[in-house]
Amino acid sequence: MSTTNSTNTAALFKQFSVKSLTLKNKTVMAPMTRAFSPNNVPTTDVAAYYRRRAEGNVGLIITEGTFISHKAANGYENVPAIYGDDALAGWKHVVDEVHAAGGKIAPQLWHVGSVRKLGVGPDKDVPAYSPSGLFKPGAENGVAMTQTDIDEVVASFAQAALDAKNIGFDAIEVHGAHGYLVDQFFWQGTNQRDDKYGGSLENRTRFGVEIVQAIRAAVGEDFTIIFRFSQWKQQDYSAKLCQTPEELERFLSLLSDAGVDVFHASTRRFWVSEFEGSALNLAGWTKKLTNKPVITVGNVGLDADFIGEGNKDLSGTSNPTGIDELLERLGNNEFDLVAIGRALLVDPDWVNKIAVNAIEEINPFTKKSLMSLS
Numbered sequence: 270m271s272t273t274n275s276t277n278t279a280a281l282f283k284q285f286s287v288k289s290l291t292l293k294n295k296t297v298m299a300p301m302t303r304a305f306s307p308n309n310v311p312t313t314d315v316a317a318y319y320r321r322r323a324e325g326n327v328g329l330i331i332t333e334g335t336f337i338s339h340k341a342a343n344g345y346e347n348v349p350a351i352y353g354d355d356a357l358a359g360w361k362h363v364v365d366e367v368h369a370a371g372g373k374i375a376p377q378l379w380h381v382g383s384v385r386k387l388g389v390g391p392d393k394d395v396p397a398y399s400p401s402g403l404f405k406p407g408a409e410n411g412v413a414m415t416q417t418d419i420d421e422v423v424a425s426f427a428q429a430a431l432d433a434k435n436i437g438f439d440a441i442e443v444h445g446a447h448g449y450l451v452d453q454f455f456w457q458g459t460n461q462r463d464d465k466y467g468g469s470l471e472n473r474t475r476f477g478v479e480i481v482q483a484i485r486a487a488v489g490e491d492f493t494i495i496f497r498f499s500q501w502k503q504q505d506y507s508a509k510l511c512q513t514p515e516e517l518e519r520f521l522s523l524l525s526d527a528g529v530d531v532f533h534a535s536t537r538r539f540w541v542s543e544f545e546g547s548a549l550n551l552a553g554w555t556k557k558l559t560n561k562p563v564i565t566v567g568n569v570g571l572d573a574d575f576i577g578e579g580n581k582d583l584s585g586t587s588n589p590t591g592i593d594e595l596l597e598r599l600g601n602n603e604f605d606l607v608a609i610g611r612a613l614l615v616d617p618d619w620v621n622k623i624a625v626n627a628i629e630e631i632n633p634f635t636k637k638s639l640m641s642l643s
Contacts, residue, residue, distance in 0.1 A: 281294060287531055289491045297609070304347040305318075308355075326621050338351075341397060382399040385398075429441075485528035495529075536565070550604075
C-alpha cells in the first residue's frame with residue numbers, strides 16, 4: 270500500500286482565504302449527489318452527514334447539487350432543492366450543524382438541463398429545457414430555451430445564491446460542469462443556437478457569464494463565488510470545450526471578469542496533463558491563465574476509478590493510496606485547494622488520517638459503501 274510522507278503535508282494544512290471566506294486548511298469536500306432528501310428537503314440525517322465531515326477537519330464542504338427554483342431544474346428524485354420554506358429551513362439546519370463543528374460550507378447550485386426526464390418531480394409534467402433541445406450531439410430531449418426561459422433561469426440562480434447567503438452559507442458554487450445546463454451552453458455538441466448565446470466560444474459562454482453577474486449583483490462583492498467547470502461531459506468523457514490553452518484563457522477570462530472568485534476545475538484524474546507539452550492538469554492551467562484561486566479534483570486518495578471503462582458495473586473496490594504527487598503539485602502552487610470525493614464519502618475522518626499518515630486506517634470505497642453514503 271502506498272504511503273504519504275507526512276512531513277510534506279504541511280502545505281495541505283495551511284490556512285486559506287478568499288474574500289470573506291477563510292478556511293483552516295486547503296481540503297474541500299467535493300459535491301456528490303446522494304438522493305437522500307425525501308420531497309427534496311434535506312433532513313436531519315443530511316445535516317448529520319455533513320457535520321461528520323466538518324468534525325473530520327475538512328476545510329470547506331461543497332454540498333451535493335441542490336436544484337434552483339426553475340420549473341425544469343431538477344433531474345433526479347430525492348435530491349435537495351434550494352428554494353421554498355421547507356428546503357431552506359432544512360439547509361439552515363445543515364449550515365448550523367457544520368458551523369457548530371467548526372466547518373465552512375457552500376451549496377452547489379444546479380440546473381440539469383436536458384438530462385431531465387419526464388416524470389421527475391416536483392412537477393412531473395415539465396419537459397427538459399436546454400440550449401437547443403439536445404442531450405448530446407444527435408440526441409434530442411426536451412425543448413430549446415427562449416430568451417424568457419434564459420432570463421428566468423438566470424434570475425433563479427441569483428435568488429438561490431441570495432437565499433444561501435441569507436441562511437448562513439459561507440460561499441456558493443455554480444455547477445457549470447459535467448454536461449448539465451450551464452455546460453450545455455458551453456459545449457458545441459449541445460449548443461446549436463444561432464443567436465447571441467450560440468456560435469462562438471464567447472457567445473456560448475454568455476449564459477454562464479450572465480448567471481455569475483446576476484449572482485454577484487445579488488450577494489455583493491465580498492461573498493465568494495466558486496464556479497465548477499469541466500472539459501469532459503457525462504454524455505462524452507472525451508469531449509473538450511477548449512482545445513488549446515489560448516481557447517481556455519478566452520473562456521476563463523470571461524467568467525473571471527464576470528465575478529468568479531474561485532474556479533473548481535473538474536477532472537476525472539488529477540494527475541493527467543491537460544495539453545500536450547505540459548504536465549499541468551486543468552487546475553494548473555486555470556491558475557496559470559487566470560491567477561485566481563483554483564480547486565483541483567479527480568480520484569484523490571484512491572487507486573482506481575469507480576465509474577469507467579474497467580468498472581462499468583459499479584462493483585469494484587478502490588483502495589486508499591498516498592497523495593505524494595498531489596502534495597508536490599500543491600507545493601509547486603499549481604492549484605490552491607484540493608477536493609476529495611469518494612475517499613471522503615466513505616471515511617469522514619480522511620483528512621485527519623492523512624494528517625498523521627494513517628493511510629492503512631482509511632476505508633476502501635466499494636459498491637456497499639456507495640449504497641450507505643454514511
